[in-house]
Amino acid sequence: MNATQKMIIDFEARHFTHRGDKEAAIAETFDMTPTRYYALLADALDEQSVLAYSPVLVNRLRRIRDRRVQARALRRAG
Template identity: 50%
Template structure:
């Protein structure tokens, strides 16, 4: 019996696909992998970094994702808000 047989399969929360759940799990632990995050995205999801971040951005606004990984989603929402404010201030010619 291999190690994988001891892993309990968990149904994704309602409103999240298995891939959505995998993306959130990856985003929550990406720094634990050797190599670049971009390579991990390609290897695990067969997605470009651009597409991965598009999907992640959609998940940030998904209430099921918030229920599944509340700390991660709240952090990602804060980070996104900070980036949006910084872009707005640059457009207005202000320093952040």
């Protein structure tokens, strides 16, 4: 796990009440767009070292990601 991945996982442990708050914090903390942040998060979730660092959080984020992927596939299948 690299330093950026660790920062992203630690950041994901924070709770935001509004989506806009999180997006503003992403820009301020990481100096990147939310799109880039979420791409790096998706990559990090597949790393074994990241899973070992925070298994409960990573498994929760994986479940959320998997549900969204499945929902997208169902919408496309019509």
